[in-house]
Amino acid sequence: MVSRPGGARAVTRCDRLGLPPYSDMPDGLYRAYLTPSYASAQYALAEWMREAGMTVRLDSAANLIGRYDGLGDGPALLIGSHIDSVRDGGRYDGPLGIMLGIEAVAALHEAGRRLAYPIEVIAFGDEEGSRFPAAMLTSRAAAGTLDTDLAVIADPSGQSLADALKNYAAKLALPGVTLPPGNIGSFAAARRAPGSTLAYLEAHIEQGPVLEAEGLALGVVTAIAAQHRYAVTVRGQAGHAGTTSMSLRRDALAGAARMVLAAEALARGGAEGLVATVGRMEVLPGAANVVPGEVRFTVDVRAGDDGPRDASAGAILAAFAVIARERGLALSSSLLQNLPASPCAPHLINMLDAAMQAEGFASRRLVSGAGHDAMIMAAHCPTAMLFIRCRNGISHNPAEHVEAADADAALRVMLAFMERLQNESAA
Ligand code: HGY
Numbered sequence: 001m002v003s004r005p006g007g008a009r010a011v012t013r014c015d016r017l018g019l020p021p022y023s024d025m026p027d028g029l030y031r032a033y034l035t036p037s038y039a040s041a042q043y044a045l046a047e048w049m050r051e052a053g054m055t056v057r058l059d060s061a062a063n064l065i066g067r068y069d070g071l072g073d074g075p076a077l078l079i080g081s082h083i084d085s086v087r088d089g090g091r092y093d094g095p096l097g098i099m100l101g102i103e104a105v106a107a108l109h110e111a112g113r114r115l116a117y118p119i120e121v122i123a124f125g126d127e128e129g130s131r132f133p134a135a136m137l138t139s140r141a142a143a144g145t146l147d148t149d150l151a152v153i154a155d156p157s158g159q160s161l162a163d164a165l166k167n168y169a170a171k172l173a174l175p176g177v178t179l180p181p182g183n184i185g186s187f188a189a190a191r192r193a194p195g196s197t198l199a200y201l202e203a204h205i206e207q208g209p210v211l212e213a214e215g216l217a218l219g220v221v222t223a224i225a226a227q228h229r230y231a232v233t234v235r236g237q238a239g240h241a242g243t244t245s246m247s248l249r250r251d252a253l254a255g256a257a258r259m260v261l262a263a264e265a266l267a268r269g270g271a272e273g274l275v276a277t278v279g280r281m282e283v284l285p286g287a288a289n290v291v292p293g294e295v296r297f298t299v300d301v302r303a304g305d306d307g308p309r310d311a312s313a314g315a316i317l318a319a320f321a322v323i324a325r326e327r328g329l330a331l332s333s334s335l336l337q338n339l340p341a342s343p344c345a346p347h348l349i350n351m352l353d354a355a356m357q358a359e360g361f362a363s364r365r366l367v368s369g370a371g372h373d374a375m376i377m378a379a380h381c382p383t384a385m386l387f388i389r390c391r392n393g394i395s396h397n398p399a400e401h402v403e404a405a406d407a408d409a410a411l412r413v414m415l416a417f418m419e420r421l422q423n424e425s426a427a
């Protein structure tokens, strides 16, 4: 198998996409689904996919897909990750897996090789959920597991997903690419035909400290942690900051603050791997001289398995209810996202592990605390994930960093995995 230093180019391309026009913010990276920066990123990716010998298309959820035909036209190996980012995020969370997919195909193309199976490289559009309230929308469309009423989804500016999709299809004119219908009714038509995908392979930075701490470049993911994400609203009574005595207050923010600390304490005292995060909070009316009458915040609870996740989430909501009662506050919560733990396919874990060892890398298997499109694609096909060391385990942060040498290592292992997959599928 031809191996080539494509990892450096993959990293360089991620760096390029970290700057305007590929970002919707001037001094950092925020690339949201169906925005102008998303369109610019798709233009660049389409060009790189074509250079690697692929044909390019958009599915009806506006996922960009490059295809490299195989000797046979059976089920395809799907390699990918997501092209959207969190606000002020890092450059490699998502894009690196797409660029390495392009590099793997480019290696075959330059060697004039076709494998027994077709290869598709997919750039999922909305893994982070950083624009619309639901996350992983476009991989759920591809996997056929959409369980969200798309018609009611709108971003914080009030633009509906339906309008965003319509505008996008009208505005984006990828040369030579058939545009998606651009209507929400056809969004679900992005579903990949059952049985059409041999396996889904996602290379991704670890977003944690384990590989670096053990001096390892790569790791094989065994499973992806379970997630529950809630929207919580606490209502008290707004009042004049100067005249409302402390004993008469029903301060929604003071109550929410106690809830945040209660969630933290429960997670700290919970099982290994249990985490709880309040990542977003809105204080209303948000004036310096008004006792907050209402607070809205999110809670993200994760654990290696569904059971501990469910038990911990229940305990956290129960603690919130006690605090609300004690303080005369009204409490409501809704489940925004329920992602069960997602094991990767055992035969692909073994195959990826064997490829790593054949390329001279020590075997290291680990659970992913971060969510990935792979956990959605598991409903459609067997999945495999390859983790790549990242500096200090930092992610969802502009300081996110990956070494080109580690990206090269990942590419070598991906190519070795693809050979094994060919041998297995030919057997
Ligand atoms: O939240 C996550 O774990 C992923 O980065 N979307």
Ligand code: MN
Residues within 6 Å of the ligand: 082, 093, 094, 127, 204, 371, 372
């Ligand atoms: Mn990611």
Ligand code: MN
Residues within 6 Å of the ligand: 086, 093, 128, 396
């Ligand atoms: Mn992420």
